Amino acid sequence: MKYEAAKLKDISKVLGLSVSTISRALNDSYEISEKTKKLVREYAEKINYRPNPVAVSLREKRSRSIGVIIAEIANSFFSQMINGVESVAHAKGYNVIITQSLESYERELSNLEFLASRSVDGCLISVSTETKNFDHITRLHKRGFPFVCFDRIIDDIKTHKVSIDNFKGAYDATKELVKSGFKRIAMLGNAEHLSITQERLSGYKAALADAGLVFDESLIRYCLHGGMIYGEVEQAMNELMSLRKKPDTFFAASDKLTTNFVRYCKAKKISIPNKLGLVGFSNLDLTDLLTPALSVIRQPAFEMGEAAAELLIKLIEAKRPPADFENMVLPPELLIRGSSERKK
Amino acid sequence: MKYEAAKLKDISKVLGLSVSTISRALNDSYEISEKTKKLVREYAEKINYRPNPVAVSLREKRSRSIGVIIAEIANSFFSQMINGVESVAHAKGYNVIITQSLESYERELSNLEFLASRSVDGCLISVSTETKNFDHITRLHKRGFPFVCFDRIIDDIKTHKVSIDNFKGAYDATKELVKSGFKRIAMLGNAEHLSITQERLSGYKAALADAGLVFDESLIRYCLHGGMIYGEVEQAMNELMSLRKKPDTFFAASDKLTTNFVRYCKAKKISIPNKLGLVGFSNLDLTDLLTPALSVIRQPAFEMGEAAAELLIKLIEAKRPPADFENMVLPPELLIRGSSERKK
DNA sequence: TTTTTCTACGGAAACGTTTTCTAAAATAGC
C-alpha cells in the first residue's frame, strides 16, 4: 500500500511555473511577485500540500527532531519529564523521538545508534543502570553530536547537564526519618555505579553523621535494575530483614524501589510505619492515596524536561561549541506524610 | 554545531571504487566479487559507517517507522500499550514515534499532520476525548495512508481495529457490585461520544437489567477529559453525592476516573467500601497496594499494543489493500479485591 | 581465431526539496 502525497512538481505542472518558483513562493521569497505567491499559496492550500520532511532533512542536513533515551516510559518520573521535553520542543518546532532502554546496555546502544545516524539533531540521555562504559556516547560527542545529560549524569563528558540535588534529597529524607525517632535507617539504592546512587548515598551518610548515628555498611543494598524487577527488591529486603540487628526504617532511593518496598511490606504483612518507616523517591501522584500516605522526595520532572530540551536545542542551534556548559541542579521537594511518622 | 558522519563517497574515494560499487558491496549484491565485498565491508566497519536513514527514506519512499497517537504517556494503560508496540516494531525493524494529544483535538490534528507528512509509514491511533470529527483521519485513510485504530475505535473508517470487550468489562464489573449487594450503582464515564463509553454504558445497563435493577439516568456522569483533570471528577462526584437518593457504589469507566474517584473519597473522608464501593478500569500496578485494594478491570494493554503494531506493519507491507479487516477484541480481566466488598 | 556469454564494475538518474547562478522581461533614467 502506497500513500502518495502532492509534491512541488505537481503544483509546478498545474500552474505552469517552475519547481523553483513554487518553492520560493511557498517560502515567501522576496524574488517572487505577490501575484504569483498568492496564486501558488492558494493552490497549495487547496490540495493541502505539505513539504516532504524527509527531502527537507536531506537537503538541510538536519531533521528538526531530538531524541530521548530513558529507562522506561512506564515510570512516572520519566513520563512527566517527557511532557516537559515535548512542551518546549514543540514550541520551538522540534519533534521528539522517545526510546527506552529498559535498563539494558544493549538496547541503549542500539537506540543511540539509530538516533544518531542522523535521524535526529541531538539527544537527551539518562543512561541505563547497566551502562558502565560510556564510549558509545563520548565517541559521538567528540564528533560533534549534541548531547544533554539528565537525571543520571555522566561525569566524563563535557556538555550541559540537568539533574536534581540528589545529596539534598537524600539528606532531607534521612533527616526526616531521624527526626521521627528512627535509629537504624536502611537504604535501598539503585545500581551502585550510577551518579545518582553515589550522591544519594552521600546525602544519607551526611544526615546520619549530623545526627550522630553511625553509618552501617550492612544496611545498604543496591538493586541492579533500580527496582524495576520486584525480585531484586524482594531479595534485598529479605537479606536486610534477616539481619541480626534489623533496620527500623528505610530510605528508598528511586521510584520503583519505593513502590516495590511497599509491595514487599504488604506481602509480608509488615505494617508501615509501625514496624518499618519509609521515605522514598517517587513521582507517582498516587502515593498520597496509599495507607499510610507515603512520605516522598519528589523531583521536578516536568521542569527538568523543559530545561534539558531548552539546553539541547540551544546546543543544536549554536554555530560554535559553547565555551562553558551549564550544570543545572534543581531542588527536590520533600513531602512529609504518614509513612515516616513514628508511632509511639 | 555540525555533526558529520561518513558517507559512501568517503569510502569510494579511499578505496578507489565507485559509489555504486560500495553501495552494492555493502548490500551484498551478487554482481560484486567476494574480494571487493570483503575489502569494502572491512573498511566500512573500521570507520563505523552507517547509511544515512534520511537519504534511504527519500530514495525508498518509506521510513521504516510508525507513528502512535495517544492521549497521554503518563497513563499506565497507554505506556504499557506502547511497550507492546515497541517490542514488535523493533523486532520487525521499525522505529516508533510517539505523540500525545493530551485529549486535545488541536494537538491530535497537528500530531497526525506531522506523522503523515511522510515521516512515518503508518499510524496507530486512539482518538482524543475531544475528537468528534474524524475527517482528518478519513481523509488520509482514503488516500492510502495506513491506520490501525485501537482502544477508542472509530466506526466510520474501514481498517484493522484492536480493542477490548468493553461491554463485558463493564458488565462483569457491574455484576460484581450487584453480587456484593450494592443497589444504587453510579457510573463515571469518559466523554459520552466515545466508542468505549457507549460500550461500557451498555455493559453496565445490561448487568443492571439482568439483576432486575432499574437503570437510573441520574446516576450517570460523563467527564469530558476522561478524568485527566481532577476538577471534572470532583464536580461529577459532588453532583452525584448531593442527589436525594445517593449512589451506594461506583463503576468508574477509565484509569484516571478510578484514581480520581479514590482521591475524591480520600479528600471527603468517604470510606471505601463501607460508604461507597468501587470497581473501576485501571492498569496501574499500584491499585493492589491501596487500602482497600481496588477491584479493577484490567486491559491487556501490552498485548493490544503488540497486536495493533503487528496489524499495522502487515498493512504497510501489503501490496494491495486487504479484502477484509481484522476487528480484534481482547478480553478484559476482572480482579476482585477489597473495594467492591460490601461490609454488612 | 572469432563470436558469444559472463563477471565485475562505473556512470547516471531518481527520490523531493532548497538555493545558487543566470537570464529574460519590465521599469527607470537620460
Place this chain on the structure above:
DNA sequence: GCTATTTTAGAAAACGTTTCCGTAGAAAAA
C-alpha cells in the same frame, strides 16, 4: 529611443542513497 537597473523567474546543482543501464575485459563456445 537607448542604456542601466530592477524585478521576476527558470535551469541546474546539491543532499546521500539505490538501482537501471551500459561496457570493458575475461571466459566460454563456436
